[in-house]
Amino acid sequence: xxxxxxxxxxAQPIPLRGAANEDQLQSSEPxxxxxxxxxxxxxxxFLVGGTAVLVIATMAWPSLPRVYESTATLVxxxxxxxxxxxxxxxxxxxxxxxxLSDLDAFNSVALAETVIESHKLAxxxxxxxxxxxxxxxxLSLFGGILPPTWARETPAPTPAxxxxxxxxxxxxxxxxxxxxxxxxxxxxxxxxxxxxVNVGFRSEDPQKAAALTKTLVSAYxxxxxxxxxxxxxxxxxxxxxxxxxxxxxxDASTAAMQSFLExxxxxDQGAQISLEAQLGTLSTELATARARSIDARTRxxxxxxxxxxxxLDSAPEVLSSPTIQRLNQSLTESMSRVAVMSTESRxxxxxxxxxxxxxxxxxxxxxxxxxxxENLLSGEIDKIRQDLVERRKAGxxxxxxxxxxxxxTQVLADAQTRxxxxxxxxxxxxxxxxxxxxxxxxxxxxxxxxPLYAMGSLGMACIAGAGMNFSAVKRDAKRxxxx
Numbered sequence: 001x002x003x004x005x006x007x008x009x010x011a012q013p014i015p016l017r018g019a020a021n022e023d024q025l026q027s028s029e030p031x032x033x034x035x036x037x038x039x040x041x042x043x044x045x046f047l048v049g050g051t052a053v054l055v056i057a058t059m060a061w062p063s064l065p066r067v068y069e070s071t072a073t074l075v076x077x078x079x080x081x082x083x084x085x086x087x088x089x090x091x092x093x094x095x096x097x098x099x100l101s102d103l104d105a106f107n108s109v110a111l112a113e114t115v116i117e118s119h120k121l122a123x124x125x126x127x128x129x130x131x132x133x134x135x136x137x138x139l140s141l142f143g144g145i146l147p148p149t150w151a152r153e154t155p156a157p158t159p160a161x162x163x164x165x166x167x168x169x170x171x172x173x174x175x176x177x178x179x180x181x182x183x184x185x186x187x188x189x190x191x192x193x194x195x196x197v198n199v200g201f202r203s204e205d206p207q208k209a210a211a212l213t214k215t216l217v218s219a220y221x222x223x224x225x226x227x228x229x230x231x232x233x234x235x236x237x238x239x240x241x242x243x244x245x246x247x248x249x250x251d252a253s254t255a256a257m258q259s260f261l262e263x264x265x266x267x268d269q270g271a272q273i274s275l276e277a278q279l280g281t282l283s284t285e286l287a288t289a290r291a292r293s294i295d296a297r298t299r300x301x302x303x304x305x306x307x308x309x310x311x312l313d314s315a316p317e318v319l320s321s322p323t324i325q326r327l328n329q330s331l332t333e334s335m336s337r338v339a340v341m342s343t344e345s346r347x348x349x350x351x352x353x354x355x356x357x358x359x360x361x362x363x364x365x366x367x368x369x370x371x372x373x374e375n376l377l378s379g380e381i382d383k384i385r386q387d388l389v390e391r392r393k394a395g396x397x398x399x400x401x402x403x404x405x406x407x408x409t410q411v412l413a414d415a416q417t418r419x420x421x422x423x424x425x426x427x428x429x430x431x432x433x434x435x436x437x438x439x440x441x442x443x444x445x446x447x448x449x450x451p452l453y454a455m456g457s458l459g460m461a462c463i464a465g466a467g468m469n470f471s472a473v474k475r476d477a478k479r480x481x482x483x
Contacts, residue, residue, distance in 0.1 A: 039471035039474075039475055040472055041472045045465070045469055046468055046469060047465065048465075049461070049464035049465040049466075049467060050461035050462060050465040051461070053457065053460050053463075053464040054457055054458075057457035057460070057461075061448075061453065064448050066204060066448075067202050067203070067204060067445055067446055068202065068204070068205070068442045068444075068445050068446065069200060069201075069202045069209060069442060069446040070201065070206065070210040070212075070439045070440065070441065071187055071199060071200030072199060072200060072214070072217045072435060072437060072438055072439040073191075073196055073435070073436040074197050074199060074433045074435055075194075075195050075433065075434050076098075076195040076196075076197070076433050077195065077432060077433065077434060078432075102432070103188060103190065105220065105223075106186065106188055106199055106216065106220060107183060107188075110219075110223065111223065112182055112183065114219040115182065115212060115215050115219065116178060116182065118215045118219075119208070119211065119215065122178060126205075126208075127181045127182055127185075128181075129177045129178055129181070185203065186199075186201060187200045196436065199213070199216065200213040200216075201213050201216070202446065206442045207441055209439075209442065210439045210441045210442070213439035214438070217438075220431075221431040221433065224431035225429050225430070225431050228431075229429055232422065232429070235422065236419065236422055239418055239419045239422065240419065243415040243416055243419055246408060246412040246415050247412050249412075250408035250412045252408075253401065253405040253408045254408075254409070256404075256405075257398065257401040257405045260398060261398060264391070264397075271391075272388075275384055275387055275391075278384055279381060279384045279388070285377055286378060286381060289370055289374045289377055292370040293367060293370030293371045293373070295370075296363060296371075297367040297370075297371065299363050299367070300360070300363045300364040300366070302315070303317065303359070303360040304360065307356070307357075312356050312360070313356070315359075317359050318356050321355060321359055323355045324352055324355050324359075327351050327352040327355065328352065330348050
């Protein structure tokens with residue numbers, strides 16, 4: 001086959017050079033008449049190069065590091081504050097922002113620190129922060145001379161800074177680099193447009209990948225429950241404060257009502273009844289006194305006018321007076337015995353006049369007494385009425401205080417009821433996600449993949465075979481470029 005290829009190559013026409021001008025012909029030197037040997041393709045070289053690559057790839061396959069991936073499938077669900085899937089929560093669909101926020105929560109520092117602390121990844125060769133080549137050289141050459149912090153990429157925080165709360169182990173550059181190494185091996189993707197997400201880790205150890213995934217999922221669910229528990233604790237604390245405040249207000253309003261009830265005298269219900277009975281009796285007596293006063297005043301005015309007119313003898317009080325009747329009889333008898341008015345008759349007439357004046361005076365005194373009685377009764381009735389008015393006002397104020405006390409007591413009862421209802425809610429808290437499929441230990445690696453590795457090895461073998469015929473390939477490439 002090589003002989004036929006050589007004959008074919010020798011039979012190819014020699015490319016002609018372009019026409020040269022006279023100067024070039026004159027200055028040109030005589031060339032070697034022997035034909036220049038052209039590079040040729042060699043199947044043997046191609047097979048040697050390709051076979052070498054395939055042998056190397058076959059020998060390297062067992063020593064390639066295997067990367068295993070373990071994931072868990074979670075489904076996000078709408079829940080209420082207590083994590084319960086009630087009808088209202090189920091009617092509220094999750095938006096994209098909520099789903100993306102939940103996915104970003106897997107990259108939180110708290111979850112990363114939990115995974116790192118649980119599996120001691122700071123000392124794990126696969127995740128721990130490794131010094132750079134320069135630092136390793138410095139450590140190997142000058143490790144016994146220089147302080148350890150000089151050979152690090154960033155200085156470690158001093159104990160004084162740690163005690164002064166200037167920095168924390170989680171905020172140190174080494175911890176940040178360790179978290180970055182962990183996040184680089186995190187697997188997180190969403191299944192289409194559904195609420196299911198796959199989360200896990202890749203590792204060289206399948207057991208480690210499954211354990212890291214299990215810890216991450218457990219920490220994620222526990223963090224959601226803890227967040228809701230903290231919210232519930234804050235709400236319970238607010239309710240407890242509200243109960244305490246309502247109790248203080250209820251006690252204060254009840255005490256104010258009791259104090260006002262005692263100070264106003266409304267606690268004695270018999271006083272109200274007594275005042276009402278007194279008011280009725282005095283009102284009756286006032287009416288009687290007022291009538292008697294009017295009658296007496298009228299009679300006194302009439303007697304006064306009759307006295308001034310000299311007709312007092314015709315007054316009913318005078319005519320009905322026994323003394324006047326007796327004196328008139330005595331006067332008649334005295335006048336019948338003698339013709340001339342005697343001293344006895346004048347004495348009788350003076351006694352009668354005194355009696356008539358006494359009758360007028362007595363009627364006037366009676367009128368004044370009834371008027372005074374009327375005034376006294378009116379004053380007493382006004383006092384009783386004022387007391388009744390004050391008791392009525394006090395009753396209205398007592399009703400207001402009683403309403404305030406009842407309202408405060410009702411508020412206290414409602415707050416206590418809400419607090420009792422929320423007390424057992426801590427035990428029923430659930431996260432906003434549910435594990436559909438827990439992480440399992442993978443039985444096959446995700447890298448390297450044998451079919452892809454075989455295809456890549458064949459491609460590299462072809463490239464190596466072409467490299468063994470580089471001269472012929474270069475010649476044909478130049479010809480193609482010229483075309």
